[in-house]
Amino acid sequence: MINVNIYRYNPETDQFPYMQAYSIERPKKDIMLLELLNILKEQDSSISYRRSCREGVCGSDGMNINGKNGLACITPISTAIQKDKIDLRPLPGLPVIRDLVVDMTEFYAQYDKIKPFLQNDSAPPAIERLQSPEDRAKLDGLYECILCACCSTSCPSFWWNPDKFVGPAALLQAYRFIADSRDTKTLERLDNLSDPFSVYRCHGIMNCVSACPKDLNPNHAIGEIKSMLLSNKRNIIASDGVS
């Protein structure tokens, strides 16, 4: 048997959130946690959680699994389970709408802040803007992010300052465009991050790296941004106009 404890909160009926215990036969096959949740929802239809693609692509079912953030759909029961027990809580630090569903407004507001789109002043060429294989390789480990918020909601700095600290997910994307050879707004992007909060609230504790279900490294991207902000690289960029 597996004991699954799920964080329950319905704003219409509950004054406080509580943990509800479910007991379920351990399936013979090692299924994913999301599948287990679906079986539980057949028994108790009132459990609410986001899910869509069931294969780790959409980033909807980020949740706190036995104390660690991850995607339920790509976490096998065998890795999640500890002493026949699985505790499921909503992503920490964000307001809970209901059960395992959190309000992502603050997270998206930070993403919006870093202007997550290519900016280039030059006239668009007749064909695509080309990039050398080497320049394209610089974006590996950056573009794969699915914005599941597992990293930002595992970050104490984001918990304390979700309105001012951009957070690992959005900073990874900020660096994705800073590193892009086709983007010409590199300096503006760096200037927008140069205040004491946006980047510098990151103290490199690497919770984001440990939480990321896609094995990305936001901490490294933040380090690159910091060193660009501090070093003479900015001046080099400014003098020859190459980003």
Added chain:
Amino acid sequence: MEKGVAELNTIRDKISNLHLKDKSAAFNTSRVEALELRNLFEVAEATAIASLKRTESRGAHARDDFKERDDENWLCHSLYNPTNKELSKRGVNFEPKQVETFEPQIRTY
């Protein structure tokens, strides 16, 4: 396949008696799933009936009782009408779509 279509009829009866335990207005995923169920059922029925009527194999539509592709009778679109559960055909337009090259010329308006 006929068995499947008959089974869908009993499922339709079941769906008409659909009951939601969860009446909450806050992120009620049960309600969303109930609405999805109705829509998906209509699609399932259209798929089942259309594939039962199409007596051939073509691409992903593979039947054990009709293993061959039948261009004579079935080189057409299937149109399913949910009101009478009938299937009708519509021809596939094979007319070549080619546009003549536009020769450069003086613009006079």
